[in-house]
Amino acid sequence: MAFRKRNVALTRSDPSSDTVSSPTSPQAANVPQPSPGVRPSPIDGRPTTSTGTPSLDAVLAGHAGLALGNSLLIGESGTTDYAGALLRFYASEGVLQGHVVHVVGLGEVWGRELPGIAESRDEEKRRQRSEREEKMKIAWRYESLGEFGGRNANRVPTQTKTDGAEAESIFCHTFDLAKRLSLPSNTSINYIQIPRTAPQASPFTGIIQNLQQKLETSPPSSIHRLIIPSILSPAYYPPSSSQPQHVLQFLHALRALLRQYPTRLTAISTIPLSLYPRSTGLIRWMEHLSDGVFELSPFPYSASQALSTSSAATKEEERPQGMFAVHKLPVWSDKGGGGAVEGLGEDLAFTLSRRKFTIAKFSLPPMEGDQEAQEEAMRDVAGERGKTMPSKAELEF
Numbered sequence: 001m002a003f004r005k006r007n008v009a010l011t012r013s014d015p016s017s018d019t020v021s022s023p024t025s026p027q028a029a030n031v032p033q034p035s036p037g038v039r040p041s042p043i044d045g046r047p048t049t050s051t052g053t054p055s056l057d058a059v060l061a062g063h064a065g066l067a068l069g070n071s072l073l074i075g076e077s078g079t080t081d082y083a084g085a086l087l088r089f090y091a092s093e094g095v096l097q098g099h100v101v102h103v104v105g106l107g108e109v110w111g112r113e114l115p116g117i118a119e120s121r122d123e124e125k126r127r128q129r130s131e132r133e134e135k136m137k138i139a140w141r142y143e144s145l146g147e148f149g150g151r152n153a154n155r156v157p158t159q160t161k162t163d164g165a166e167a168e169s170i171f172c173h174t175f176d177l178a179k180r181l182s183l184p185s186n187t188s189i190n191y192i193q194i195p196r197t198a199p200q201a202s203p204f205t206g207i208i209q210n211l212q213q214k215l216e217t218s219p220p221s222s223i224h225r226l227i228i229p230s231i232l233s234p235a236y237y238p239p240s241s242s243q244p245q246h247v248l249q250f251l252h253a254l255r256a257l258l259r260q261y262p263t264r265l266t267a268i269s270t271i272p273l274s275l276y277p278r279s280t281g282l283i284r285w286m287e288h289l290s291d292g293v294f295e296l297s298p299f300p301y302s303a304s305q306a307l308s309t310s311s312a313a314t315k316e317e318e319r320p321q322g323m324f325a326v327h328k329l330p331v332w333s334d335k336g337g338g339g340a341v342e343g344l345g346e347d348l349a350f351t352l353s354r355r356k357f358t359i360a361k362f363s364l365p366p367m368e369g370d371q372e373a374q375e376e377a378m379r380d381v382a383g384e385r386g387k388t389m390p391s392k393a394e395l396e397f
Contacts, residue, residue, distance in 0.1 A: 035223050037097030039171055041067065046331070047263055049097075049223065050172035052089030055359035057172060059348075060292065061329040065171070068223070069262030070330040071254065073290035075273040075283075080298045082322065082352055083270040085177065087227050088115055089357065090268050091189075092181050094225040096173055100188045100218060104207055104228045105236040111189050116179030118355045177354050190214055194236060203241050204250035208257070215261055224261075226254075228269035232276060244282055251289040258291075291330035296350065298322035320349035324359050 038047050041063040048065030050057055051072075057065045066072065076083040092114045094101045103110065175181075183189075195206045215224060232242050241247060258265055273295070276283050287293045299322050326348070349362035 035221055037093070037099060037171065038068070038223060039065070041065070044331075049099075049225075049266060050093050051086070051268070052091075052093030052172065052175065053086060053357045053359075054172050055357065056086065059326060059329075059359060061331055063331060066266050066268075066292075067331045068264065068266055069258045070291040071226075071258055071267040071269070072292040072294065072330070073287060074268065074270045074294045074296065075278065076270060076296040076298070077273040078298050079274070080322075082296050082298060082350065082357075084229060085352055085357055087229055087268060087270065088113075088177075089175055090225065091227055092116075092175055093173060094223075095181065095183060095187055095189070096170075097223070098186065099223040099225050100190065100214065102190045102192055102211055102214065102224060102226045104192045104226070105194045106229060107191055107193075108189075111183070111191070112180070114181040114183075115175040115177045116181040118174045118176035118179070174355060194238075196238060197240070199238075199240050201240070202246040202249065203238055204246060204253075208250065208253045211254075212257060215257065215265065220264075222264065224265045226265065226267035226269075228267065231269050231271050233272055234275075242276075242282070244285070247282070248285055248289070251286060255289055287328060290328070293326075293328035295325040295327060296322055297325065318351045318353060318358070320351050320360075320362060322350055323362065324348040324350040 034047075038049050040046065041048050043062055046063070047068045048063050049068060050065050051060075060066055074083045074086060091101050091103070091111075095114065096117070190210070192207050192210050194203050197203050197205075211224075211226065218224070230236060232247060254267060258267065269290075271283070271286070273283075278284070278287070278295070299320070347362040348359055351358045351360070
């Protein structure tokens with residue numbers, strides 16, 4: 001009588017001839033992996049990337065980032081450069097995510113001055129605590145020996161992790177304007193110079209050709225960021241650039257590239273509103289050809305001083321430095337048109353500090369020195385009604 005084991009899977013004797021399919025199917029292997037710094041929108045799932053400013057990401061129609069294939073136009077009045085800080089955060093975020101950054105009109109000096117990664121409060125306190133403990137362990141007469149091969153000679157300063165897994169998990173970094181970003185070896189920054197053409201020729205033709213060539217020759221999975229600082233400014237552009245037939249054709253061509261590469265290209269440009277106010281027809285058409293339009297209106301110096309010296313100003317609360325207006329949002333659809341953004345329909349203000357650019361609701365601080373006037377008004381009301389002024393205990397209920 002023959003006996004054999006039951007419930008034993010049959011296997012082939014030759015492992016090389018095994019044709020059993022692997023756990024990973026060919027369809028799963030062909031699924032494209034998400035690019036670094038790109039995640040789906042919480043509203044409709046379209047790919048989005050961070051602008052490097054968390055509060056600006058929160059304003060963009062509830063998509064928690066800038067949707068790929070869209071552009072932003074940021075206007076700023078006055079002689080300040082708050083919009084330039086947003087461009088630097090946008091460029092630094094692209095460098096850390098491994099994106100291709102295109103900068104129009106500026107050179108390598110601007111790229112070497114990009115802000116570095118800010119150290120979190122907890123990490124900074126932990127590092128200072130460990131340094132104090134280390135100093136306490138070493139005697140004061142042996143502490144200086146670390147310069148000549150002692151225990152501190154081979155120590156490497158603590159740096160932020162830049163491994164692939166760690167970098168991919170961070171969608172938006174926190175930057176410090178007082179630090180400088182150390183550019184990785186694989187950094188790809190394309191500096192597009194503005195050509196000095198004839199008075200009647202367009203200076204934007206070379207910019208579009210350069211950008212289109214980079215998009216065609218780069219890998220299909222690469223993400224590109226276009227930065228256009230102070231468009232139409234006489235400091236960078238020739239006088240012929242402000243002619244409508246030149247700048248509007250450029251924005252038309254840029255819009256066509258954004259629609260041609262809807263999952264690879266984003267663009268942010270700034271414009272000085274003191275030279276080109278929004279009341280002109282040219283700027284209205286430029287805003288119409290942009291997907292998102294914002295305006296920065298810095299406060300005058302006197303108003304900023306009054307807000308900073310107010311009694312409501314504390315060390316934890318920073319006073320606003322200007323108003324932030326939202327004129328147009330990208331990807332305004334029936335699924336998400338900014339309704340999920342808190343305070344979007346109200347007055348917004350911005351604050352630029354060393355570590356962050358914050359966009360929040362604007363509220364005036366309480367007025368100072370009006371206590372006597374309030375008490376006098378209460379006496380007048382009590383006198384008119386023939387009643388005595390209520391005491392503090394009566395007011396507290």
